[in-house]
Amino acid sequence: MASVNLSKINKVFGSTHIIKDLDLEVGDGEFVVFVGPSGCGKSTLLRLIAGLESITNGDMHFANDLVNDLPPRERGVGMVFQSYALYPHMTVYENMAFGLKLAKTDKQSIEQRVMDTARILQLEELLHRKPKELSGGQRQRVAMGRAMAREPRILLFDEPLSNLDASLRVQMRNEIARLHHRLGSTMIYVTHDQVEAMTLADKIVVLRDGRIEQVGSPQTLYQQPATRFVAGFIGSPTMNFMPVQLLGAEAETCRVKAAGLGELPLPQDASGQPRGDELTLGVRPEHLALAEPRGDNRFEIVNVEYLGNEVYVYLEPKAGEALLIHRSEAPSQWQVGQEVALVPELEHVHLFDADDRALPLAKATAAA
């Protein structure tokens, strides 16, 4: 178990700069999840921490040790690969014991540790099978067991569940969460799946183009996204965005005008923004209520998705942006083709400036 401290980390492949001046603090025993669009450098960052790639410059500390130039085996990290990468010719037992054998652990301790790990992961019955005789979920557990057997200070996961089907993924996600509670070790986890990110993480790191966009707890990221990118990335269905014009900013409120919605008083502090500026309003689907159409506030329903417990209603936007989504509990009275008015819950609305940064709440509202 150890904390991880990255400062000014850079990674350059040939002439492409992949990781750019990245600073990150991972606390001892914390579960940190990296998310971000494909190609943003999640795997690269994980592999830098593992030691599979060397950092171009910057400093990396585990606890108080500088590990920049240590090979993986001296860093005390274990890694679970997306494809599992189990040794096909070895049994489950041998797979888990391989690293311990190479570390010249004595036979008895090897057996002890493999057995302990197998018990935690419920692999005791499978110890003498070869990987090809295991199901996907079992292979996944063996891969975790192999990474855990050497009792690494830090466990790394690169999209470990992406090869499993949906129901197994939920089950394994649960097991990983319980494993983290039980072992209390530092874990760093890369995923595409935001449900995994939200449910597992103590702290989510949103990466974009080799830089950190925002770091925070799942709740912070959901409720106070720092940028439009984070706002759109976290949450499903994704946040609705519409262009608005700034009409005026007072001490505790600002007024904006949106096509179809008219003038809206918002709790953000927009005092730094010039009047008439184009801003972006963001509102999550559950904070976008529907009502009978009135005046200009008319939006056509183009699709209704019924999910059992909830309903998603898709609406044609006024300005050629993406479809707007309303989400509410099922059942719902809305029909395709109907015209409705949009009523955003103003206390839950986000406002982003021209550089896509979120505007802070005005002081009085924030205190309230």
Added chain:
Amino acid sequence: MNRYQQIKLAKQIGKWALIAVIMVYAIFPFYYAVITSLKPSSELFQVDYWLSSVDFGNYAQIFSQKSFVQAIGNSILVAISVVFIALLLGITASYALGRVRFRGRTTVMLVVLGVSMFPQVAVLSGLFEVIRTLNLYNSPGGLILSYTIFTLPFTVWVLTTFMRQLPMELEEAAIMDGATPWVTITKVFLPLMWPAMATTGLLAFIAAWNEFLFALTFTLTDSERTVPVAIALISGGSQHELPWGPIMAASVTVTVPLVILVMIFQRRIVSGLTAGAVKG
């Protein structure tokens, strides 16, 4: 029988006839060698396609010759050494060429391939000088050296292709487990590369076992010869007699081990040869 059935029957007959022709074409020479070797020398020039009696005289004769037995020993020594050295160097080279990124990797691969395209005769005199300088003339060492030169390119190519197909993450998993490159090769890759190794090893063995030109050029005395040369030099009672019986007996004797080897490894060979074609 209706028309459809007739056509079907005709197709069947045609198919089996074709197979029969191919079988005869492929097997007849070997079959004829076998029966010739089992005839007493007095019947040699009677053309027979069936054996009326079996006579092991020819076999007794060749095995009573010390030089032939020695030649078999030499051939085994040379072929096994070639296989062993070629696989050892091939595996390590293929790890470097297949897995380690370095400048000039493609050039090395092309040079390796280019070398294997020279006909043997082209390098004969140069190689002769090398072997004399190394003091390996007229010894199995000289043959091992020269066969390895011709076997390695193929071995390296096949093993490199195979090595490249092994998932990168497997190697990285080994690195995370603390394995050095040597441990990764021997403990992780080797066990997965048996099909490719069986294929290349067997082909190297066959090449070394049957090679004639180098074997003739680089050896001088009976005690150092390998089987192909020894067979060619079997002489009859007089200058004008070619001892077909013993020659055939010797040929059969040295071919049978190959056939057995191929049969043992045939499934592996197929999977090894197609390994480059499809992802498995």
